């Protein structure tokens with residue numbers, strides 16, 4: 001079996017689940033620390049890496065169903081947009 005055996009709706013359901021697991025892993029880092037180890041869970045930052053990998057695996061499988069050009073555009077510009085907004089907010093706070 002391959003990812004072609006999963007429907008678009010099944011892949012979207014999996015993406016929702018995996019995105020939620022990324023959020024959960026981030027929240028554990030914020031509560032207990034980046035390097036915290038919990039028996040039965042592991043090291044927080046390693047768990048986050050695994051969950052991000054799960055998301056990327058689902059995204060790879062979704063490629064036949066979604067616009068990869070839009071995805072690549074956003075991927076390459078996201079940090080630049082965040083930095084632009086950070087600069088705008090800092091200027092506003094400086095002038096307030």
Ligand SMILES: [Mg+2]
Nearest residue numbers: 018021051054
């Ligand atoms: Mg997962």
